[in-house]
Amino acid sequence: DALHGTDVFGTSLVLAKAVEKAGFDLVVCGMASTDGSMGVLPALLAERLGVPQVTLLSEVSVGGGVVRGRRDGDAASEQLEAQLPAVVSVTDQSGEARYPSFxxxxxxxxxxxxxxxxxxxxVEAGEVGLEGAWSRVEEAAARPARTAGTIVTDEGEGGRQVAEFLAGQKFI
Structure with missing residues (x-):
């Protein structure tokens, strides 16, 4: 209950304290969460732990006290590495999930x-939850229902009608 309303900064604090308490060599994170989709938690976690981060990896290997990985971009792929202990985040391209046996x-x-x-x-209760959040949602409202669109039947003038509609909406 004390964590209710915690933002990514509070979440990174609690996770860093838990990881430190448990002990670690490598922390593996996903690339985004379903709650905030910010993608910054691995970076914040690495900063709080004082270890290097290697993020958005599509391949990961660990050996000889080093984590290595490949980050794929639009134009090129980068080969990255960091000394352990470290924090990495992986993309959905990093491999198929392995399911446990019965x-x-x-x-x-x-x-x-x-x-x-x-x-x-x-962790002090005031550092997390709504009280400790650095950001908060002040107001949320449901989206209005979609209205019916305009149907253009092409009887030789369809292109002109579409162009007029787009121009009227200042899209062109």
Whole structure:
């Protein structure tokens, strides 16, 4: 409940404290979330942890104390690397998901799950949640219903009618 309304800055704080407490060599993040779609959490997390970040990777490999990856852009691909410990984010092109077997699922159910609250992580309640959010949504309204469009039946004048409509809307 104390995290309700937390923005990406508060989320990065809580995750960084949890990762530090658990210990890590490599933190793997997705490229965006379904809540804010900001894509900045890996960078904020790396900054809070004081480790390098390598983001938007479509391929990842780890070996010899280094994480390596390929970032694909519109015009070129880059080969990147960073010393561990590090934070990486991967794109949806980074590989197919591996699904656990039934045996793996049953074994996972027997594993203990440790839960930490803000106090366990050393986070003050005022640093997160709505109170600690650096940004907030002041107002939200549902989109208005779509109105019916204009149907142009082409009987020789369709092109002119479309052009007049576009010009009237100041699209051309």
């Amino acid at each position: 045996k793996g699922i049953m074994a996972a159910k027997k594993k203990p799950v440790e839960s930490w609250d803000l106090e366990d992580l050393g």
